[in-house]
Amino acid sequence: MLNSCFSKINTRLLLLLCFCVHFFWGALAQDLTGGLTLNHSDWVYNTGEQVLVSGTIKYKEQLVNNAKVKYEIGAEMMSPIITDSIITNNGTFKIPAGTMNQPGFLRCIINIEYGGQQYRELITAAFNPDNISPTVGMPYDFMDFWKNAIEKNKSIPLDAQMILLEDKSTSELNVYEISFQNYTPGSRIYGILCIPKASGSYPAIFNPPGAGVHKIAGDLSTAKKGFITLQIGIHGIPLNMDESEYENLANTTLKRYRVDGMYDRDTYYFKRVYLGCVKAIDFIYSLPQFDGENLAASGGSQGGALALVTTALDDRVKYISAYAPALSDLTGYLCGRAGGWPHMFKNIGSNQHKAVYSLQYYDAVNFAKQIRVPGLYSWGFNDETTPPTTMFSVYNSIHAPKELFIEKESGHWYSSRQTTKRLDWLQSKLKPN
Structure with missing residues (x-):
């Protein structure tokens, strides 16, 4: 193609x-x-x-x-x-x-x-x-590459740590800063975990983040509906730093994380991130309050792509909600049409073919093709960050029960109708107590 x-x-x-x-x-x-x-x-x-x-x-x-x-x-x-x-x-x-x-x-x-x-x-x-059909190619060893990477990552002990955040916790919820080991010994993923205080077992929602370098607040409002929620950061940095430190990292070390190492499938920044999302599912399964069955991945933009990736790579995820997924049909620009965020092919120069080869293993379209569980998908026609062309490339590649909720007027933001739809859909599928 x-x-x-x-x-x-x-x-x-x-x-x-x-x-x-x-x-x-x-x-x-x-x-x-x-x-x-x-x-x-x-x-x-x-x-x-x-x-x-x-x-x-x-x-x-x-x-x-x-x-x-x-x-x-x-x-x-x-x-x-x-x-x-x-x-x-x-x-x-x-x-x-x-x-x-x-x-x-x-x-x-x-x-x-x-x-x-x-x-x-x-x-x-x-x-x-x-x-609309995608432009990105499908490597013959796509799933073998990721299965091997996941298997290797299993050798890294989870070493989960939880710190109760009393200032964030409420009469209904315990809120924790958590971390676990991922990718290499000593490298960690950090997140905010919310667990209802009432005794019992609960369904869980994994919420990977949108793009950028910033603090993670946690999803307390959804947790109050009877869910365990886990929101993670992807950069392996603690969540309790001053805002100035995140701004400094965003403008220096992590300024180009979106394209860092993209010419090699083994060095691209998102390899560690994708594997960290699977480790996050391991962490959720380690929680005694989790019901052991009802688990959804839900996110928007970069988080929408990561929800697709996690669901494709881990069959323990039973439902997916992905809004305006990024990293989708990245090669569109090479075919005279819009490509996905972060738009690395819009003005790419040398080593184009190396990038085409390596990024096939990271394109959300190829993960969408692996999904076999029910999903809710949503975006707007006005989006100038994750173009609707690329999002339909993803949606049309999914061969599983799926529902599309279009809010045509919206850009790269979500209306109250979209957020309400997401929560209602997750509640109907996960059926919290």
């Missing part, structure tokens, strides 16, 4: 198109408002259908006439194929955005200046998203 994509690298309109809406506000941008809509209310089109973008610009609730609206149209995350401007008529405008001839996402971005304020909005139309 990937080789055929290389031959079409200059064909911009091959891609999945899904129109996304995102608002950028200036200092007083509440005065300047606007709204983009599409001629299909669900923003979903068949290939060949024409997209019409409509907009309304207001300043202090008054329609803005004769305002200049600059716009760009093209496949999401790619260079625009149309760049032009239009003048509002009674505050409104319409832009014929064209169509796509293959499954993908087509995006329109507008920019205006008015009253000393800047305004940006985007909207993305999806073309046959259920037919």
Whole structure:
């Protein structure tokens, strides 16, 4: 599949198109408002259908006439194929955005200046998203590579440690800072564990983190519903440092962790991370309060990818909830369409083929193909961090019971409807006491 994509690298309109809406506000941008809509209310089109973008610009609730609206149209995350401007008529405008001839996402971005304020909005139309296929190749020894790595990691004693955090604990929950050994002797994964105080056994939720270098707070609100929750950090650093220390690491040692070692499948940063997620399942199984059966992996963005990875590598995970998974279909850019976060192939130079080979072993798409348990998946069409093209590449690769909850207007954030859906779904599957 990937080789055929290389031959079409200059064909911009091959891609999945899904129109996304995102608002950028200036200092007083509440005065300047606007709204983009599409001629299909669900923003979903068949290939060949024409997209019409409509907009309304207001300043202090008054329609803005004769305002200049600059716009760009093209496949999401790619260079625009149309760049032009239009003048509002009674505050409104319409832009014929064209169509796509293959499954993908087509995006329109507008920019205006008015009253000393800047305004940006985007909207993305999806073309046959259920037919989007991934570009990443599947190594013949994919699961053997990971089974061997997991087996080797088992030789590292768990050496679990738990410290009760009295200031975080409540009348309902005991909250702990925990750590366990992973990857090499002395290397540790740290996390926050929440356990209901009432006697009994409980289902558990493993929650790997989103991207970045930061403290881990723990998921107390979900634990209060009758779950054991374990939230981990991935960088092997304690959770009780000053904020300035995390900021320093984020700008120095860990600044490029997303791509560190990516040219070799054995040195890529995420090898330690993926194995640490499996060790986290070992830790949960060591807890006497765990019911020994009902376990879900749940996360968003980087955490969404790690939930996919953990579920694929460990059959003790019975359910998965993955929102806007990163690290998905990374090679999309090499085929003239959006690739997944952290977008290392967008401007890659030398050693491209080395990276293509090694990162096949880390792409969330290839883990999605291994999943055999029920899952809930969700994202928005407006996402500029984990492009919907890449997320559909994941979803369409899953051959297990699955449910998709689209919040089309959202960008790289989650609405209250999405968070409520996640909790309701987990409760229905894990059935806490």
